[in-house]
Amino acid sequence: MLEVKQFPADMSALEVDRADAKRCLISGLFEERVEVAGEKRRFYTYITPGLCSNQPCLVIAPPENMPVLDFLEKGFWLKFAQERRVFLHILEPKGGTYSLDGSDAAYMNMVYVEVQSRRFYVTMQDNIYAVGTGGGAAVAQQAAMEMASEWSGLATFGEMAPEVLQSFDRIHTGENTGKTELVVSGTKAQLPVWMCWEETSGDNAAVRDYWKGQNDAGEEPFSNRWADEVYFPSRVCKKSQINEEKIAQVRVTSGWTGRLTEEFFNAVWDFISLARRHRSFGKKALRWYEDPAAYGAELHTMELDGFTRRWYEYVPESVRNSKVPVPLVVCMHGRGGSAESFIDLSGMNRVAEERGFIVVFPEASVYQQRPGGLRNVLLWNGNYQGKPIDDVPFILSMIEAVKGKYAIDASRVYACGQSSGGMMTSALAIRAPEVFAAVAPWSAIRNPNFDGPPPEKIDPVVPYLFLFGEHDWLCVDREKGELEYHVAPDIAAFLRNLMKIYQLDGVPRRYACGEINYYVYPNAKGVPLLIVGTVKDMSHANYPRESWITYDEFLAKFSRRADGTLLYMGEEAL
16 A cells, blocks of 8 residues: 655655665655646655666656546556656646646646756656656647657557647746756657557547657558557658657557556557657757667676775777777766766767777766755765765776776776766866876866865876856856856866966967867967867757767877877877
């Protein structure tokens, strides 16, 4: 028998699992609330025992006039959550019924926003899916149409109504304000969709046709065991598929009788869960998810300071048994992320495959981000029980472990990372400059809360490539920002210090390529020891093309002799 719980008022007393710091500190069914049009609306979150951070989330609009406890206990949902390792977030219709005037769609979209607050558990924006059953099907459709660029997939089981298409041109335009990584900007976008109803006619057919148009689907229907109609996106792709792949199919199952079976939903989930919605420049990008193990990334651990530390290694087959030393790239996730999620977010494994180097994705330590709050948000150089954690020894030990197994070119070891991972990248350059030939922090360059003043020297010199979005709340201050790109004062101070200790001209050379405006600071020999790049129309995020740019255009051009001498394209850089 399920019991509805309240979240702990103080989570600081809960023990972190030292063997797997991402494991949720609580489990069970919990009551949460969101504010919609000035009214507090209740929803429920189910966390299966042992669930870890950043697993997929299902936001479910259940049938009308069905209590949430009955929905969960009399159906297969608890079993599904346990077996498929997902978070469940269940809406509660007001008075037992839904409204199609837009208020319940707004409610569902606010639940999307709320589940990412990181107050009691940690989820990410990239794998949240909308599900509607019975009367909730039309509500889920409305919510997804308003925020198609936010959701990763949509599955509905029930009849449509005229109000659904009457609302399709209503776009959710609100976003969180202040210091937040979450930016919600509903735009029209492709979305994997599976719809199940009695008959494909009338409003049902109109909704199907809407999604066919939105997904650029072909006219010829295919079918499989579960779907009577399957429409594939056009094979023509005029833009790079690095950021958006053709995954958004439209699937329709007719003959719906009102009963959703576990077997059928598992088939639906196997389809929609393939997609991830990642922040990028412009609208969020829809991409295929690749399980790290299936791709060939290997998980490794070591015991350090009482914690099990984790990292993934991706070693292309072309270099696995190489006698010729190959480069090594350390690629680090941001706050609240994980090694597994950053493989998918960064795409650096694909760069490694095509460029012939080894890449490692380490996982950060834990951090309590607010007093009395969640204490196992992953953050580089975090703290536990009030004591700081120094992650530099872990990274250096990991590098040595990799060197012990493969032929690593010690002259070409690099680091990059996003947000907290960018801060860690910079910390490595400052504290272990002899190890790294060049570094590339993304979306952050230092932690003003933990880092001391800018370094008086970095010896030997480590070149920096710093990339961030022009709307990045962590980096950009439009009102008080400094330098040509309006960075926050603490970042400007750090960059000016780099210019000083590297003896660089403070007036950059400027050029633009695609979505990035570059500011290049060369030394007297013309070597770009510092490059700053601002990404057009991007918030606090990173995207796979950054990985290609970072390696091809910057990291790979630098190496270091055994005596520490920095080389740029094979010539002495200083």
